[in-house]
Amino acid sequence: MSGWERGSSGARDGAGIGEELRRAREELGLSLEDVERATKIRRRYLEGIEREDYGVMPAPVYVRGFVRTYADHLGLDGEEYARRMREYQAAHQGEGEDDPILSGEVSVEHPAPPLVSSEGIREAERGRRFSGTSVALPIFAVVLLFAVVAAFYYIGKASYSPGASGGQGGGGAAHPAKQQQNASRSGQGGKQPAGGSSGEVTTRALEARLDVSGGPSWLEIKSDGKVVFVQTVEPGFSRTFTARHEISITSGNAGAVKVRINGQNYGALGEMGQVLTRTFTLKQAGSS
Structure with missing residues (x-):
């Protein structure tokens, strides 16, 4: 013993x-x-x-x-x-x-x-679980916030190919009209029609047909000063907008937007990736 x-x-x-x-x-x-x-x-x-x-x-x-x-x-x-x-x-x-x-x-x-005692063990386990949860929750919140920001960034600023022309902006930025509209209005007559009929337009209405290809683009359309369309559109988008006197087109990727005004082919609105606003009037269309 x-x-x-x-x-x-x-x-x-x-x-x-x-x-x-x-x-x-x-x-x-x-x-x-x-x-x-x-x-x-x-x-x-x-x-x-x-x-x-x-x-x-x-x-x-x-x-x-x-x-x-x-x-x-x-x-x-x-x-x-x-x-x-x-x-x-x-x-x-x-x-x-x-x-x-x-x-x-x-x-x-x-x-x-x-x-x-078993009670002490259970309390210790609860403490460890609480500690792990306290650390995990802030990390999860940061990851979730990052994912939401990334999603909005992708929607508002579409990705373009590396070879695309940079122009004035990165393409598709949210509300590019606020950034470029005043500066671009002064050059609204700079791009001439790429082809089409040269006959005089006698209609009293103004029609603008937009076709999107080569990449997505953010669009804002104003008819006689009133916003009638705001959306990010994908390649294949095609629509005609009408006005009595004036149509204003703002694009976040001007090179992807092809424009026809009362049958006249004006080609691309601008360069790929360029944020641009152009305004077309009935008088301008009638004199083309």
Whole structure:
């Protein structure tokens, strides 16, 4: 039989530590369950300490740590009780036996995790899950924000081939009319028709047919000063707009938009990737 087992069998009339801790607990009106919840030491080990039956411990290495924690929780001097337990263990230790407590090779400042109550383990797991969630939520929010911004950027600014002409803008920027409309109005007559009938137009209405090819483009159409169409359109788009006096066309990718005014072919509105506004009047169409 080991020295520890011999010490356990006679512990009830030994150091008196357990009896002192039991009296202190009862004076505070605490139950063993209260102490177990607070210290995370299992009740069976608390009962063993109070009975001074230290043999219920899985190994002597845990006893001093449990006694220290128990005493501190009761408002006693945990270090003093740990010292007394160390002296008690030394007195009951067999000659030549290797006790990790006495050798100093093992620390009992904190009880080993397997000996704490299942409630303590569950609380620790909840703490880890909460910590992981606290870190993951901001990261997820940043990723989601980035995805939304990227989606709007792609819709508002279409991607063009590397060989396309840069022009004045990157093509498809949101509301390019606010950036270029005033500057481009002064050059509204700069691009001449690419072909078609040269006969005089006698109609009193102004018709503008738009065909989009070679890339998407943001479009804003004004008929007699009133906005009648705003949209990003894809290649293959074709539509005719009418006005009594004036039609204004703003494009975020002018090279992709082909224009016919009252049958006259004006070709592309501008260069690929160019943000441009051009205005056509009934008088201008009639004199072409």
